[in-house]
Amino acid sequence: MYTAPFDYRRAHDTQEVVTWLQEDPDNTKIIAGGHSLLPLMKLRLASVARLVDISQVAELQGIREDMGGLRIGAFTRHAQLAKDPAVREAAPLLASAAAVIGDMQVRNRGTIGGSLCHADPAADLPAALLALNAELVIAGPGTERRESLDAFFLAPFITTLAADEVLTAIVVPRMVPGAKSTYLKRPHPASGYPVIGVAAWVSVSGGRVEDCRIALTGIGPVPFRAARSEQVLTGRAFSREAIAEAAREAAGSGTLEDDEDGYKSQLCQVYVSRALGDIAQGAG
Numbered sequence: 290m291y292t293a294p295f296d297y298r299r300a301h302d303t304q305e306v307v308t309w310l311q312e313d314p315d316n317t318k319i320i321a322g323g324h325s326l327l328p329l330m331k332l333r334l335a336s337v338a339r340l341v342d343i344s345q346v347a348e349l350q351g352i353r354e355d356m357g358g359l360r361i362g363a364f365t366r367h368a369q370l371a372k373d374p375a376v377r378e379a380a381p382l383l384a385s386a387a388a389v390i391g392d393m394q395v396r397n398r399g400t401i402g403g404s405l406c407h408a409d410p411a412a413d414l415p416a417a418l419l420a421l422n423a424e425l426v427i428a429g430p431g432t433e434r435r436e437s438l439d440a441f442f443l444a445p446f447i448t449t450l451a452a453d454e455v456l457t458a459i460v461v462p463r464m465v466p467g468a469k470s471t472y473l474k475r476p477h478p479a480s481g482y483p484v485i486g487v488a489a490w491v492s493v494s495g496g497r498v499e500d501c502r503i504a505l506t507g508i509g510p511v512p513f514r515a516a517r518s519e520q521v522l523t524g525r526a527f528s529r530e531a532i533a534e535a536a537r538e539a540a541g542s543g544t545l546e547d548d549e550d551g552y553k554s555q556l557c558q559v560y561v562s563r564a565l566g567d568i569a570q571g572a573g
Protein backbone atom coordinates (compact mmCIF):
# COMPACT_ATOMS: atom_id res chain seq x y z
CA MET A 290 0.00 0.00 0.00
CA TYR A 291 1.15 3.52 -0.78
CA THR A 292 0.19 6.82 0.79
CA ALA A 293 -1.61 9.52 -1.16
CA PRO A 294 0.81 12.27 -2.26
CA PHE A 295 1.70 14.80 0.42
CA ASP A 296 3.95 17.79 0.96
CA TYR A 297 6.92 17.17 3.31
CA ARG A 298 8.71 19.75 5.46
CA ARG A 299 11.51 19.26 7.96
CA ALA A 300 11.31 21.67 10.91
CA HIS A 301 14.34 22.99 12.77
CA ASP A 302 12.68 24.56 15.79
CA THR A 303 9.39 24.42 17.66
CA GLN A 304 8.27 27.81 16.37
CA GLU A 305 8.58 26.56 12.79
CA VAL A 306 6.45 23.51 13.65
CA VAL A 307 3.71 25.71 15.13
CA THR A 308 3.83 28.14 12.20
CA TRP A 309 3.42 25.37 9.63
CA LEU A 310 0.62 23.74 11.65
CA GLN A 311 -1.13 27.09 11.92
CA GLU A 312 -1.07 27.61 8.13
CA ASP A 313 -3.43 24.67 7.54
CA PRO A 314 -4.16 22.87 10.84
CA ASP A 315 -6.80 20.50 9.47
CA ASN A 316 -4.59 19.08 6.72
CA THR A 317 -1.16 19.18 8.37
CA LYS A 318 0.25 16.52 10.67
CA ILE A 319 3.43 16.21 12.65
CA ILE A 320 5.47 13.10 11.91
CA ALA A 321 7.73 11.81 14.68
CA GLY A 322 8.74 8.12 14.49
CA GLY A 323 6.01 7.52 11.90
CA HIS A 324 5.20 4.11 13.34
CA SER A 325 1.54 4.90 13.95
CA LEU A 326 0.89 7.66 11.43
CA LEU A 327 2.44 6.08 8.31
CA PRO A 328 0.47 2.82 8.55
CA LEU A 329 -2.73 4.89 8.82
CA MET A 330 -1.74 6.92 5.76
CA LYS A 331 -0.85 3.82 3.77
CA LEU A 332 -4.21 2.25 4.64
CA ARG A 333 -5.83 5.58 3.65
CA LEU A 334 -7.37 5.83 7.11
CA ALA A 335 -5.63 9.19 7.53
CA SER A 336 -5.41 11.73 4.77
CA VAL A 337 -2.73 14.36 5.24
CA ALA A 338 -1.79 17.09 2.79
CA ARG A 339 1.41 18.12 4.58
CA LEU A 340 3.76 16.32 6.96
CA VAL A 341 5.98 18.28 9.34
CA ASP A 342 8.99 16.19 10.37
CA ILE A 343 10.16 17.02 13.92
CA SER A 344 13.14 14.66 14.01
CA GLN A 345 15.68 17.51 13.61
CA VAL A 346 14.20 19.80 16.28
CA ALA A 347 16.85 19.83 19.00
CA GLU A 348 14.47 21.37 21.60
CA LEU A 349 12.25 18.28 21.41
CA GLN A 350 15.09 15.88 22.20
CA GLY A 351 16.97 14.86 25.30
CA ILE A 352 16.31 13.98 28.90
CA ARG A 353 17.34 16.34 31.67
CA GLU A 354 16.75 16.98 35.38
CA ASP A 355 13.86 19.39 36.01
CA MET A 356 12.95 20.61 39.50
CA GLY A 357 13.79 17.26 41.07
CA GLY A 358 12.13 15.28 38.28
CA LEU A 359 12.85 14.65 34.62
CA ARG A 360 12.00 16.70 31.56
CA ILE A 361 11.81 14.34 28.60
CA GLY A 362 11.75 15.79 25.09
CA ALA A 363 8.70 14.66 23.11
CA PHE A 364 10.98 13.28 20.39
CA THR A 365 12.65 10.75 22.69
CA ARG A 366 12.53 7.25 21.32
CA HIS A 367 11.23 4.29 23.32
CA ALA A 368 14.65 2.55 23.16
CA GLN A 369 16.32 5.57 24.75
CA LEU A 370 13.74 5.68 27.57
CA ALA A 371 14.35 2.00 28.27
CA LYS A 372 18.10 2.36 28.67
CA ASP A 373 18.65 5.93 29.89
CA PRO A 374 20.36 5.85 33.34
CA ALA A 375 18.47 8.93 34.60
CA VAL A 376 15.09 7.41 33.63
CA ARG A 377 16.01 4.07 35.15
CA GLU A 378 16.99 5.78 38.39
CA ALA A 379 14.23 8.43 38.75
CA ALA A 380 11.33 6.67 37.00
CA PRO A 381 12.13 2.96 36.59
CA LEU A 382 8.45 2.31 35.84
CA LEU A 383 8.76 4.32 32.62
CA ALA A 384 11.92 2.47 31.56
CA SER A 385 10.20 -0.89 32.21
CA ALA A 386 7.13 0.05 30.14
CA ALA A 387 9.26 1.38 27.25
CA ALA A 388 11.30 -1.83 27.20
CA VAL A 389 8.26 -3.99 26.37
CA ILE A 390 6.79 -1.88 23.54
CA GLY A 391 6.54 -3.81 20.28
CA ASP A 392 9.92 -5.10 19.10
CA MET A 393 13.36 -3.57 18.78
CA GLN A 394 12.56 -1.91 15.46
CA VAL A 395 9.45 -0.23 16.89
CA ARG A 396 11.36 0.89 19.99
CA ASN A 397 14.14 2.34 17.84
CA ARG A 398 11.70 4.48 15.84
CA GLY A 399 8.69 5.27 18.04
CA THR A 400 8.73 8.29 20.36
CA ILE A 401 7.14 9.09 23.70
CA GLY A 402 5.40 12.15 22.22
CA GLY A 403 4.05 10.14 19.28
CA SER A 404 2.70 7.48 21.59
CA LEU A 405 0.87 10.02 23.78
CA CYS A 406 -0.50 12.15 20.93
CA HIS A 407 -1.64 9.13 18.92
CA ALA A 408 -3.65 8.07 22.04
CA ASP A 409 -4.10 4.44 21.10
CA PRO A 410 -6.21 3.09 23.99
CA ALA A 411 -3.88 0.08 24.18
CA ALA A 412 -0.55 1.91 24.22
CA ASP A 413 1.90 1.09 27.01
CA LEU A 414 3.44 4.46 27.92
CA PRO A 415 0.21 6.30 28.87
CA ALA A 416 -0.36 3.93 31.80
CA ALA A 417 3.20 4.30 33.10
CA LEU A 418 3.04 8.09 32.78
CA LEU A 419 -0.38 8.30 34.47
CA ALA A 420 0.97 6.27 37.39
CA LEU A 421 3.96 8.62 37.54
CA ASN A 422 1.74 11.73 37.59
CA ALA A 423 3.35 13.17 34.45
CA GLU A 424 2.67 16.65 33.12
CA LEU A 425 2.75 17.70 29.47
CA VAL A 426 4.35 20.83 28.05
CA ILE A 427 2.45 21.95 24.95
CA ALA A 428 3.36 24.78 22.56
CA GLY A 429 0.78 26.55 20.40
CA PRO A 430 0.55 29.85 18.51
CA GLY A 431 2.18 32.34 20.88
CA THR A 432 1.58 30.21 23.95
CA GLU A 433 2.99 27.45 26.05
CA ARG A 434 0.70 25.56 28.39
CA ARG A 435 1.08 22.72 30.87
CA GLU A 436 -1.48 20.01 31.30
CA SER A 437 -1.72 17.05 33.66
CA LEU A 438 -1.78 13.76 31.78
CA ASP A 439 -4.84 12.85 33.89
CA ALA A 440 -6.90 15.24 31.73
CA PHE A 441 -5.27 14.61 28.33
CA PHE A 442 -7.04 11.52 26.94
CA LEU A 443 -10.65 12.20 25.90
CA ALA A 444 -11.57 9.17 23.77
CA PRO A 445 -9.77 6.58 21.62
CA PHE A 446 -7.25 8.50 19.45
CA ILE A 447 -8.57 11.83 20.74
CA THR A 448 -6.78 14.15 23.17
CA THR A 449 -7.05 17.76 24.28
CA LEU A 450 -4.26 18.71 21.85
CA ALA A 451 -5.45 21.29 19.30
CA ALA A 452 -4.57 20.85 15.62
CA ASP A 453 -2.07 23.74 15.79
CA GLU A 454 -0.32 22.57 18.96
CA VAL A 455 2.81 20.50 19.46
CA LEU A 456 3.72 18.43 22.51
CA THR A 457 7.24 19.57 23.39
CA ALA A 458 8.09 17.73 26.61
CA ILE A 459 6.85 15.40 29.30
CA VAL A 460 7.73 16.27 32.90
CA VAL A 461 7.93 13.27 35.18
CA PRO A 462 8.27 13.77 38.94
CA ARG A 463 10.95 11.65 40.58
CA MET A 464 9.35 8.58 42.12
CA VAL A 465 8.94 8.77 45.92
CA PRO A 466 12.22 7.59 47.50
CA GLY A 467 11.93 3.98 48.64
CA ALA A 468 8.82 3.29 46.53
CA LYS A 469 8.73 0.15 44.42
CA SER A 470 7.16 -0.09 41.01
CA THR A 471 6.28 -2.49 38.24
CA TYR A 472 4.80 -2.54 34.74
CA LEU A 473 2.96 -5.76 33.98
CA LYS A 474 1.67 -6.41 30.48
CA ARG A 475 -0.26 -9.19 28.81
CA PRO A 476 0.72 -8.75 25.16
CA HIS A 477 -1.74 -9.59 22.42
CA PRO A 478 -0.29 -12.62 20.63
CA ALA A 479 -0.74 -11.04 17.19
CA SER A 480 -0.03 -7.33 17.68
CA GLY A 481 2.12 -7.26 20.81
CA TYR A 482 0.02 -4.37 22.14
CA PRO A 483 -1.25 -4.87 25.68
CA VAL A 484 -4.53 -6.73 26.11
CA ILE A 485 -4.02 -5.22 29.54
CA GLY A 486 -1.14 -3.24 31.01
CA VAL A 487 -0.87 -2.34 34.69
CA ALA A 488 1.54 0.33 35.92
CA ALA A 489 1.87 0.62 39.68
CA TRP A 490 4.10 2.04 42.33
CA VAL A 491 3.69 1.70 46.09
CA SER A 492 5.51 3.39 48.92
CA VAL A 493 5.42 1.48 52.21
CA SER A 494 6.51 2.79 55.60
CA GLY A 495 6.30 0.79 58.83
CA GLY A 496 4.44 -1.96 56.96
CA ARG A 497 1.70 0.44 55.82
CA VAL A 498 1.06 1.88 52.38
CA GLU A 499 1.96 5.55 52.59
CA ASP A 500 1.15 6.40 48.98
CA CYS A 501 0.51 4.60 45.68
CA ARG A 502 -0.64 5.15 42.10
CA ILE A 503 -2.01 2.48 39.79
CA ALA A 504 -2.97 2.95 36.11
CA LEU A 505 -4.42 0.62 33.49
CA THR A 506 -4.29 0.48 29.72
CA GLY A 507 -5.74 -1.75 27.01
CA ILE A 508 -9.13 -2.44 28.55
CA GLY A 509 -11.08 0.78 28.12
CA PRO A 510 -11.57 3.60 25.62
CA VAL A 511 -8.83 5.55 27.41
CA PRO A 512 -6.15 4.59 29.93
CA PHE A 513 -7.23 5.35 33.50
CA ARG A 514 -6.13 5.47 37.13
CA ALA A 515 -7.45 2.73 39.40
CA ALA A 516 -8.42 5.37 41.95
CA ARG A 517 -10.62 3.01 43.97
CA SER A 518 -7.77 0.53 44.35
CA GLU A 519 -5.45 3.33 45.43
CA GLN A 520 -7.98 4.40 48.07
CA VAL A 521 -8.28 0.85 49.40
CA LEU A 522 -4.52 0.51 49.78
CA THR A 523 -3.54 3.89 51.17
CA GLY A 524 -2.98 3.80 54.94
CA ARG A 525 -3.50 0.03 55.12
CA ALA A 526 -1.02 -2.73 55.90
CA PHE A 527 0.37 -3.93 52.54
CA SER A 528 -1.10 -7.38 53.13
CA ARG A 529 -2.44 -10.12 50.88
CA GLU A 530 -6.00 -9.16 51.96
CA ALA A 531 -5.49 -5.49 51.11
CA ILE A 532 -4.07 -6.42 47.70
CA ALA A 533 -7.02 -8.72 46.98
CA GLU A 534 -9.50 -5.99 47.93
CA ALA A 535 -7.66 -3.37 45.87
CA ALA A 536 -7.61 -5.69 42.85
CA ARG A 537 -11.38 -6.25 43.11
CA GLU A 538 -11.93 -2.47 42.98
CA ALA A 539 -9.72 -1.83 39.94
CA ALA A 540 -12.25 -2.43 37.15
CA GLY A 541 -14.81 -0.15 38.84
CA SER A 542 -12.44 2.82 38.63
CA GLY A 543 -12.87 3.31 34.89
CA THR A 544 -14.96 2.49 31.85
CA LEU A 545 -14.23 -0.90 30.30
CA GLU A 546 -14.98 -1.67 26.66
CA ASP A 547 -16.79 -4.80 25.40
CA ASP A 548 -17.00 -6.36 28.84
CA GLU A 549 -20.44 -7.97 28.59
CA ASP A 550 -18.97 -11.36 29.49
CA GLY A 551 -16.93 -9.92 32.39
CA TYR A 552 -13.62 -11.06 30.85
CA LYS A 553 -11.95 -7.67 31.07
CA SER A 554 -13.08 -7.08 34.68
CA GLN A 555 -11.61 -10.44 35.57
CA LEU A 556 -8.39 -9.66 33.70
CA CYS A 557 -8.19 -6.39 35.57
CA GLN A 558 -8.53 -8.06 38.95
CA VAL A 559 -5.95 -10.74 38.15
CA TYR A 560 -3.34 -8.38 36.69
CA VAL A 561 -3.67 -5.71 39.39
CA SER A 562 -3.36 -8.42 42.00
CA ARG A 563 -0.23 -9.83 40.28
CA ALA A 564 1.37 -6.42 39.87
CA LEU A 565 0.82 -5.49 43.53
CA GLY A 566 1.92 -8.97 44.60
CA ASP A 567 5.19 -8.53 42.66
CA ILE A 568 5.77 -5.22 44.42
CA ALA A 569 4.97 -6.70 47.84
CA GLN A 570 7.45 -9.51 47.23
CA GLY A 571 10.13 -7.02 46.24
CA ALA A 572 10.13 -8.16 42.62
CA GLY A 573 8.81 -4.81 41.39
Ligand SMILES: Cc1cc2nc3c(=O)[nH]c(=O)nc-3n(C[C@H](O)[C@H](O)[C@H](O)COP(=O)(O)OP(=O)(O)OC[C@H]3O[C@@H](n4cnc5c(N)ncnc54)[C@H](O)[C@@H]3O)c2cc1C
Nearest residue numbers: 319321322323324325326391399400402403404412413456
Ligand atom coordinates in the same frame (compact mmCIF):
# COMPACT_ATOMS: atom_id res chain seq x y z
C1 LIG B 1 4.46 -3.28 14.60
C2 LIG B 1 4.14 -2.27 15.67
C3 LIG B 1 4.01 -2.69 16.98
C4 LIG B 1 3.73 -1.77 17.98
N1 LIG B 1 3.59 -2.23 19.26
C5 LIG B 1 3.31 -1.35 20.25
C6 LIG B 1 3.17 -1.80 21.60
O1 LIG B 1 3.32 -2.97 21.94
N2 LIG B 1 2.86 -0.86 22.53
C7 LIG B 1 2.72 0.47 22.22
O2 LIG B 1 2.46 1.28 23.12
N3 LIG B 1 2.86 0.93 20.96
C8 LIG B 1 3.16 0.05 19.98
N4 LIG B 1 3.32 0.51 18.70
C9 LIG B 1 3.16 1.95 18.42
C10 LIG B 1 4.51 2.66 18.54
O3 LIG B 1 4.87 2.78 19.90
C11 LIG B 1 4.45 4.05 17.89
O4 LIG B 1 5.73 4.40 17.62
C12 LIG B 1 3.81 5.15 18.71
O5 LIG B 1 2.50 4.86 19.08
C13 LIG B 1 3.74 6.46 17.92
O6 LIG B 1 4.96 7.09 18.00
P1 LIG B 1 5.64 7.69 16.72
O7 LIG B 1 6.79 8.49 17.21
O8 LIG B 1 5.92 6.60 15.76
O9 LIG B 1 4.51 8.67 16.21
P2 LIG B 1 3.98 9.02 14.73
O10 LIG B 1 3.46 7.80 14.09
O11 LIG B 1 5.00 9.82 14.00
O12 LIG B 1 2.77 9.99 15.13
C14 LIG B 1 1.62 9.51 15.77
C15 LIG B 1 0.63 10.65 15.97
O13 LIG B 1 1.10 11.56 16.95
C16 LIG B 1 1.26 12.88 16.39
N5 LIG B 1 2.48 13.43 16.99
C17 LIG B 1 3.68 12.82 17.08
N6 LIG B 1 4.52 13.56 17.81
C18 LIG B 1 3.84 14.68 18.17
C19 LIG B 1 4.18 15.83 18.96
N7 LIG B 1 5.38 15.98 19.53
N8 LIG B 1 3.23 16.77 19.14
C20 LIG B 1 1.99 16.63 18.58
N9 LIG B 1 1.61 15.56 17.85
C21 LIG B 1 2.54 14.61 17.65
C22 LIG B 1 1.34 12.68 14.89
O14 LIG B 1 0.88 13.82 14.18
C23 LIG B 1 0.41 11.49 14.71
O15 LIG B 1 -0.94 11.92 14.72
C24 LIG B 1 3.59 -0.40 17.66
C25 LIG B 1 3.75 0.04 16.33
C26 LIG B 1 4.02 -0.88 15.33
C27 LIG B 1 4.19 -0.39 13.94
